[in-house]
Amino acid sequence: MSKKSILNKKSMAFLEAYLNNAAPTGYEWDGQKIWMDYLKPYVDTFITDTYGSAVGIINPKANYKVVIEGHADEISWYVNYISDNGLIYVIRNGGSDHQIAPSKIVNIHTKNGIVKGVFGWPAIHTRDKSKEEAPKPENIFIDCGCKTADEVAKLGIHVGCVITYPDEFHILNNDSFVCRALDNRMGGFMIAEVARLLHENKKTLPFGLYITNSVQEEIGLRGAEMITNTIKPNVAIVTDVTHDTTTPMIEQKVQGKVENGKGPVIAYAPAVQQKLRDLITETAENHNIPFQRSALSRATGTDTDAFAYSNGGVASALISLPLRYMHTTVEMVHRDDVENVIKLIYETLLNIKEGETFSYFK
Template identity: 65%
Template sequence: MRKESFEFLEKYLNTAAPTGFEAEGQKIWLEYIKPYIDEYFVDTYGTVVGVINPEAEYKVVIEAHADEIAWFVNYITDQGYIYVRRNGGSDALIAPSKRVNIHTAKGPVKAIFGWPAIHVRKVDQDKAPAIETIFLDCGASSKQEVEDMGIHVGSVITFDDELMEMNEKYLVGRALDNRVGGYMIAEVARMLKENGKKLPFGLYIVNAVQEEIGLRGAEMIAQRIKPNVAIITDVTHDTQAPMYDKKVSGDLFCGKGPVVTYGPAVQNNLLNMIIRVAQEKEIPFQRASATRATGTDTDAFAYSNEGVASALISLPLKYMHTTVETVHKEDVDNVSRLIYEFLLQLETGHDFRYLK
């Protein structure tokens, strides 16, 4: 990972961009890819699309999602404590003792998820934290004091955790799901430009919003672009740590390469082309299967516009939806490399239909 790329990734990951409030992260992402694209556009809800060869009729999408899980202020007590509700798949179990930023018009307000000490909790309270019991303390002693800080019902909350490196091999932090995907597709655009590669088709580098609450950004932008092909990046579970059931979740490893997924939403001719490229270029990869939907933006693209040939290339990740999401640096580079090599061999107008 080159120095400039890492600096971009660090800045991008450390910037809060919760679902529905992705704009600040999107500004950083767009600024990074501008030198590598011909033009860009932004939709009403904040999805950003960088375009190479916008005049081309045949359109190829490479896509990630920009949003991170978060919380909303839901109720403020007379004593100044704040109860929350989820914005995306936030986990109440990990919340107690975490530091957060409550985002307001006046700027971020520091707060903490408090929790009673183990030796004072009542027997009936000594159970796993739940959305009904976790609460925030922002240092206020009344509801009025909370409101004077600019906090109100609907204020969005993100964990105050930043990127770190671990054992020289891993990246650890919040929001790797899936801003690391935005980084990987941006690196594809950079490599194409810096290596002087000319594509025979239009390439749409899509950083979509609102994936965490139902693929909403991808649904909107797929209808606008109307691509012929879509390669989606997201994260998937490394299943080697304790408490994972490999019979359910598969046998996937951080450090053993990108994961390609089989499932109804994945177009098999496209998938086979990706696998062939990986094999020819000696890029390590792993395989996974989806029961029905992939649960990623792949589904939104695949089932749009009378059907789009779509495939999913995932990055193995440990501890999803925590503040210590963990990925292997080599996997990050190999996802970008696999997409890059795929694009270089794709011919414009390629027909992926099963029957012709």
């Protein structure tokens, strides 16, 4: 592939629109529509399932099926309790970080549209410095300017309304993409770009390619568990994010060393099929695509696990995008890594042969 940037104006406009749209776990469909609209020129057909996973398919009649996958959902909060004086207490929808909540503006999603609120917090002047209390899930609260529970109800807010952050996409220092929900809206973006490149470069694959954007990863890989049983793939290449461990307060002896800008991260784990992983690393080496490695104990914690252990076993691998500040509103990835993940998946697909079993016994 050419060394010039593969992210063009159209793809960047799609990325910004896709990220700026809220798609909390269980409520991903508007984001899926944006994703499918962008992907439509590059695939033959789509399938969707009951819970909202979406799949663009190239060569749908082929018997041998390869999945490339990301997940569509983002972490959020639920309204859990409304006090008599109109304050809203929350529970997590996914792995939302309570420590970043105080002073954040929020969008409360109601049938009447978005209602704004803020996570309040006692002023520094009023806190007892001898026993300062840290933010906890049970003590953070949202103030939407109401004095009573009835006022809150009149805004259309009730227990079960989902809550997201409004932070939008921007770029720092030309190459660092920053937004909430890069985990893992970037995955959906990157696999869509792979489909675009296959189309623009007029590549014909000897198998069916299932570009899969799964829902509900953040609460236990549930969307992938469902869609893999619908597709019944032979191979799955999953992409998600992983931690850049070079920022303060991260112990590299525990977390390993991964750095933004140094390339995709190829996972070593029991769920990762070793012959498929070797094909990926060899592809990277042959095409001078920089990459990093990570070792994951037991489970990968990504949709890789759901695909690998489905349908009697699916040859699966994980290519991760390094990311700083996961599950905050300022998640950060590097443009070069984004492009290199796209290139690595693209080139790997061109090396997969129809009918390949990746068997350890041949």
